[in-house]
Amino acid sequence: MKLFPHQDDVLNQTYEHNRVAYYLDMGLGKTFVGSEKMWELNTPYNILICQKSKIDDWKEHFEEHYDYTVIVFDKQKIEMVPPESIIIINYDKVWRRDEINKLRNFTMMLDESSMIKNEKSKRSKMILKLPAENIILLSGTPTGGKYEELYSQLRLLGWDISYKTFIRSYVVREWDEMKAEWNITGYKHVDRLKRKLRTYGAVFMKTEEVFDLPDQTDIYVKVKATKLYNTFRRDFIIETPELTLIGDTPSKAKLYLRQLAGQYNQNKLDKLRDMMASTNDRLIIFYNFKEEYKRIKQIADELEKPVATISGDLKDLTAYNNYENSITLVQYQAGAMGHNLQKANKIVYFSLTDKSILFDQSKKRTHRIGQEKTCFYYYMMTHGSIEWRMLESLRTQTDYTDELFREEEMRE
Template sequence: DPQPQVVGELRVDEDRVVSLRALLDAVASSEGRFVALGDAGFVALTDEVRGKLDALARAQSVASKGRLGAALLPAVDQWTTGLEVEWSGKLAKRRTEALPDVEVPKTLRADLRDYQREGFQFLARRTTDGTGAILADDMGLGKTVQAIALLLERGPQGPALVVMPTSVQSNWRDELGRFAPSLTVKDADAEAGPNDVVLVSYGMLVADEAALAARSWHTLVFDEAHALKNPTTRRWAAARGMNADATVLLTGTPVENHVGELHALFDVIAPGLLGSRAAFQRAFGIPIARGQRDVAAALRQMVRPLLLRRTKAEVLGELPPKTEMQRTIVPSTEERAFYEAVRRRAQERLVALRSREKGRGQAHIEILSEIMRLRRAAIDPRLVGGPDAPPGGKLAMLVRLVSDLRAEGHRALVFSQFLEVLDLAKEALALEGVVCRRLDGSLNAAERAAEVEAFQGGSGDVFLLSLRAGGVGMNLTGADYVIHLDPWWNPAVEDQATDRAHRIGQERPVTVVRMVTEGTIEEKVLALHGEKRRLYADLVGEADGKGTLDFDQLASLLA
């Protein structure tokens, strides 16, 4: 079916009529209440009508040949409320007919919560009509079991391909066996038919792209789909090149860095729905980056039919409370002097970079390198100056905190972005008799699964995890404390890591501790968190991003 097109006219008076397309073009190129209509003069719009037409103009500007994807009809319906609108027969029927409920498969061996049933209905309807969907529930709300219910419902019609990070492959295999034993898990090179599910990692997706793309999949699921946020990568191109009847993305963070990532995700499930990258950037990316909240609201309305997000606060009143606190470490005189020397060196480097003719791209990379040195010095001087540098107060604070927690029967997850920090932490904790388990990117899938199973089984007082490898897709409810040794640029990444413990299955209150060294770059990174959360609350109803820092913003961190 051809995509719907919004057409209409504005009657200024008996003799003057302006087409809706001309009106939308005029609205897009003007500001304020009065809109110039060429020979037809000016028209004065109320704020409400102006807002609706502006949203419609932006949607039309990214549409192919002015035709909007049928999935955007709910947004158009909202934007035209109060206007005299006539819908064509087929669209009128689609707009008013109630979609039938899809029965949760009886073969699902799980009792879905009410919101999970709603999530299954959403996925089933969107995949049935062929538009695809993004399930963006908060971390820990059971996106996997909702997707498994969908795989059971669609299984008889053909095979499914599920793509995920290596770290969660064993979890998917276990949960398919537990919740959907009627489905058969197959290897990537095996023949697959109805009720078969093939599990592959993102690395395998790229490596075996040609073979996987040559096959026909009835259902395609991407878990931790924020891995597809960058449309310039081979991973994104491989994902977009798969041949599937319907595609579903699962991610707790649909936007991590900037609104263009949302476009990249939608281009995987519904190519072209939000227009070209360039048109989308003009209509939405630039205005939203400039803080235009009305544009963010218009985009949110556009994507709502295909993106479902629920937060834990909304649907899990029975989940134990989560308390967040900050522990500020006051550095010793020696530690402060060491940090200040590293900071001055970085500033001198910055002055040299500003005076050079070399392009800003290379300068950006070099200043990032200096900032990473400074971040390491803020954690522990030995990470920069070697064993002869003064020890940092942060690890001493960690040892005291963990000792107190052990005495009270608590267990903790300890996250850092630096593997060397985990090394120092393990060494310091071992001296106090603390048993640590560890997971980082050097472990293969089987080794990661073994570490998780051991910790969940009660082995170890502390689980040391790298932020990236240990921050997604795992259930670590054996801990009731989460300690972040160093703040990351992106608050969403930290939130994901925290939700390894604060999720369904957790029966105890969870306490989150962020350790920050006073008077260092760490305080400035935390200040960025609040600023960047506000923008993305406008887009998906929850803070999900950090924004991209330019050269001058990075330079300000060295002040």
């Protein structure tokens, strides 16, 4: 396999390490670097843990470039797995398959290793106790700007440090008397932390250090709010023949405000129709909820636009690959990470995610190696809505949590 010079350099930097982390920006080819490292380590068995939506991509990659036996693992007996194999399993199933604990003599690779940021989750506990000889971690955003979320990953790299010591050394906290808990307010000694991680086989690399990618341009598409939105914003309750929404908790109130600014806002749907009708270029549209998908797809069908889909239920990129005027609908959780969509240079955010890591990664679906055009990001923003606060939060790499929403509501 022919690698780019920067990929060769990464492998050379970690040649003597059997536990490595390739924190390469999206688009720098972590897939190729990770699979080449796996081949170099040359263990009889290999496990790749990835998101469900990436299983087919990884299977195709290994079958095209290597001679491994590729097994998408479900309920097989480990004793039946032949040597020179790669077992692919998704994060949601790995903790349900105790059979994997029987495997020995293997290399374990985690695609998007930020998925184990919570060391107390069932998936993280299972992965941390697997007896892997070698570890390969892949992520473009290993922390999403939250360095405390590195702890599970550095344990896999072999750094024997307690959680309390790690937090005390690198995290700035303040005690909240009202809640009787610590709040993280910042970080310290970050350069020292990165130097330490490099001694444990971690490589950090940004796209701008390697390639000159095209410019990025943000465009705000302002949308009029509806009477329903303003009523709910005032009373936190709506009762109509078609719709009943009661925001009796911060979680419900936040959810319904997002939906009223999006899928229940006919002004936004009409504006989106105009945008879709005004171009024959490929459009990538990010959305959150199934009802959003249903309504956006209906518009695309009425305009006779070919539709591609990446969601938790379906991945079909036929229209995206074959038609320049296609509409590709991407659900954040299923498609913001890992997919190559650089045939398009226009992303429309019909609604915003509340997860900063998904927001950051979504932009890189088009702004990556192979993109030759300026990348445009269209933010469909309902006037005076929760969406503006969400965008401000996401741009500071902060999740827009229920707690943050509650605090802002109390201030107002």
